[in-house]
Every structure is written in C-alpha cells, then in structure tokens.
Amino acid sequence: MLLFAQTSNKFSELLTSVKANIDTYIVDNAPRIVDLVVKNVLPAVAIFFVGQWVAKYATRLLAQALRRAKLDETLSKFLCRLGYAAMMVGVSITALKSLGVDTTTFAAVVAASGLAIGLAFQGTLSNFAAGVMIIIFRPFKVGDFVEVAGSKGKVEEIHIFSTLMNSPDNVKTFVPNGSIIAGNITNYSYEPTRRVDLVFGCGYGDDLRAVKQFLIETVNSHPLVLHDPEPVVAVNELGDNSVNFVVRPWVRSEDYWTVRWDLIEQVKLGFDQRGFEIPFPQRTLHVLEPVEQTAEDLEPAPPLDPPIRPRRVA
Numbered sequence: 001m002l003l004f005a006q007t008s009n010k011f012s013e014l015l016t017s018v019k020a021n022i023d024t025y026i027v028d029n030a031p032r033i034v035d036l037v038v039k040n041v042l043p044a045v046a047i048f049f050v051g052q053w054v055a056k057y058a059t060r061l062l063a064q065a066l067r068r069a070k071l072d073e074t075l076s077k078f079l080c081r082l083g084y085a086a087m088m089v090g091v092s093i094t095a096l097k098s099l100g101v102d103t104t105t106f107a108a109v110v111a112a113s114g115l116a117i118g119l120a121f122q123g124t125l126s127n128f129a130a131g132v133m134i135i136i137f138r139p140f141k142v143g144d145f146v147e148v149a150g151s152k153g154k155v156e157e158i159h160i161f162s163t164l165m166n167s168p169d170n171v172k173t174f175v176p177n178g179s180i181i182a183g184n185i186t187n188y189s190y191e192p193t194r195r196v197d198l199v200f201g202c203g204y205g206d207d208l209r210a211v212k213q214f215l216i217e218t219v220n221s222h223p224l225v226l227h228d229p230e231p232v233v234a235v236n237e238l239g240d241n242s243v244n245f246v247v248r249p250w251v252r253s254e255d256y257w258t259v260r261w262d263l264i265e266q267v268k269l270g271f272d273q274r275g276f277e278i279p280f281p282q283r284t285l286h287v288l289e290p291v292e293q294t295a296e297d298l299e300p301a302p303p304l305d306p307p308i309r310p311r312r313v314a
Helices: 002-028 030-068 073-098 103-120 122-137 177-182 208-220 253-274
Strands: 145-148 151-158 162-166 172-176 185-187 193-195 198-202 232-238 243-248 250-252
Touching (some): 122 151, 122 177, 145 162, 151 172, 162 177, 172 177, 208 232, 208 253, 250 253
Antiparallel strands (some): 145 151, 145 185, 151 162, 232 243
C-alpha cells in the first residue's frame, strides 16, 4: 500500500509538471498559435468541408446525367463512387497543403500505391474494363440467350467484373467479362425472329409433289409459324438414299424450339399415315456362290523353268 501511495504521488506530480509546461508554452506562444490556427487550421478545415459538399453535389449531378443517358444502374453507381473518391482525394491534398504539409511526397506515395494496386489487380481491372464495354455497347442484355466463352445460357445478371448465366439445365455460371469480350458473342435473342432450318428426306419411289404439298400444309398450319417472311419448302438435293427437302419457316425467337420439335413430330406422323418412306442408309450385299473345282484343278502346277542367269563377259 505504501508503494502504491508513493507511485500515485509521483504520477500526480508528473501530470502537474506537464500541465504547467503546457500552460507556460501556450502563454509564451499564444500569438503564434493563434496565427497558426487562423492562417492554416481554419482554412484547411473550411477547404475540407466545403470541398466535401461540392464533391457530393457534383456526384448528384453526375448521377442525374448518367440516369438521363439511360446508362446501366450498376455502372452508374460505380462511376459516381469513383468520381466522389477522386474528388475527395483532391480535396484532402489541398487541405493538407493549406496546413503547410509538403504534398509532393504524399502525391508520389499515392501514385506509387495506385500503380502497385493496378499491377496486382491487372486481371480484375481487365474484367472491369470489359464489363464497362458490355454495359455501354450492349451486345446482350438480361434475359437474352447467348453463347459466350464456351458457355451457353440465359443472361440473368451483368456485373462489373462478371456475367451470371443460367444454362438450359438450370446450372449457374459466372463468366468473367474479360473472357466474353476476348471471344465471339452469339446472341440468339438479339433479333425478334429466327428461322428454323429442317431437312426431311423421302424415298425415290414416293410421289414428290404429294410429299412437298404435305410439308407445305404442315408448316402453314402451325399456329406459331410466321407468314411474313413466307416459309420455304423446296427440294434441296438428290441424296444417296433419299430426296431431301429443306423446310425453313420463320418464328419468333422465343418460339424456336417449340416449333422445331412440333414440326419434326408432325412430319414423322404424317409420313407414317400417308405411307411415305423415310429412308435410312442401306447397303446391298451380293453373295457369290463358290465354284466347284475338278480333279484337274486340284493337281499341282508344274514347276517353273529355272531362271536364265546372265553370262559374264570377260
């Protein structure tokens, strides 16, 4: 207890001495402190808070401009945050300079840090740049069925760094935007209509005009087939085993698979009902009967004469 009391007394004396020194310093340097506060601290504080207000106001104006330009909301928010951060960095540097701090070194450190971060996140920044290009140029949008970077599916979300796709068998795939931009983009939903390309073959013994008329009636009677442009039904080639027709109706993009599957089924059923042949590859084999051999044929052949060797001339 005595040791604790002595320690407390010494600590109290130390605090009293420090306070007295601070009071003495303030009294002796009061004019200088006031001058420092008036000339440096107050302007720096004013610059920071006014600059912050200006940055927020400019960010709101930028958001309104991007909204009027109908830019994607994700990209718009990201650009607003990026612009606000850049403006606040400038405001902070200006405020530090008003305090008398050498901002040259600070700016160099910020630049070096930015370069290091850029090198470390090179792939990420590449995906970001690709995401910006996708959002601006819009090769596809949410809801489109596309094939990109070896993946095929419906686009569900477009992010800054990746695109979320859902395959026909309900598998989610996150595709990096850099990979999308680097390759071909096939958008099956870009146009409102698509053409269904089908090939049907009939036998050479079938009535060609009857088969063609049946195909025309089947296509035109489908409720989802468009009549403008007009469907095409024509003889395409005389194949090895069949006479091949091309059937090319136009449909809405969302009805493509429904019409394709329906027509294949209806044509097969119609061929069966009308007796038309659906050829398949065939091969005709000719089997030869063995020739009967006589006793003379079985006798061994006489030996061949020995070959004549050339004579060497001296």
